[in-house]
Structures are given as C-alpha cells and as structure tokens.
Amino acid sequence: MKKIFISLFVVACALSYSCKNEGSKHKIEKQDMNxxxxxxxxxxxxxxxxxxxxxxxxxxxxxxxxxxxx
Ligand SMILES: [Zn+2]
Incomplete structure (x- = not known):
C-alpha cells in the first residue's frame, strides 16, 4: 500500500514539473520577442x-x- 502511495507521489511530482517547465518555456519565448x-x-x-x-x-x-x- 505504501509503495502505491509513493509511486502516485512521484507521478504527481513529474506532472507538476513538466507543467512548470512549459510555463517557463513560454516566458522565454515572450522575452525573445524583445x-x-x-x-x-x-x-x-x-x-x-x-x-x-x-x-x-x-x-x-x-x-x-x-x-x-x-
Ligand atoms: Zn538569420
């Protein structure tokens, strides 16, 4: 049971990381326009x-x- 909880936590971390990454990527593209x-x-x-x-x-x-x- 504990193992399942840990793997769910890892997936949640990976998802939030990729979302954050995409957000900063967008920001950089906007900065490039300047x-x-x-x-x-x-x-x-x-x-x-x-x-x-x-x-x-x-x-x-x-x-x-x-x-x-x-
Ligand atoms: Zn050129």
Whole structure:
C-alpha cells in the first residue's frame, strides 16, 4: 500500500514539473520577442538568435540579408 502511495507521489511530482517547465518555456519565448533579433534597426527575416544590427549586413546564423525593420 505504501509503495502505491509513493509511486502516485512521484507521478504527481513529474506532472507538476513538466507543467512548470512549459510555463517557463513560454516566458522565454515572450522575452525573445524583445531581443536584438527583433528590435534592432536591421533584423534577420528568420529572427535568428544573436542576429540584428544597427547597420545593414548579413545574419551570422543563416547568412540571409538583414531587412530594415519598419
Ligand atoms: Zn538569420
């Protein structure tokens, strides 16, 4: 009986952990919208991480030309 209780507890922990994980993942995606790959004057059309510049150029990640953000 005790064993069943423990395994239920473990399952509940795993479920709440995965829910928490998904929530923080969502938060990170929202934060990414405020990154330089979105807010720079010139941005990569693919919004690659680490891209974005105040000057025209090429994305260092996917090699696409930066687009002027309007
Ligand atoms: Zn890119």
């Amino acid at each position: 990154g330089p790959e979105y807010t720079s004057k010139y941005i990569c059309p693919m919004h690659c991480k680490g891209s974005g510049s105040e000057n025209p150029g090429v994305c260092p990640v996917c090699q696409m030309d930066y687009e002027l953000r309007e």
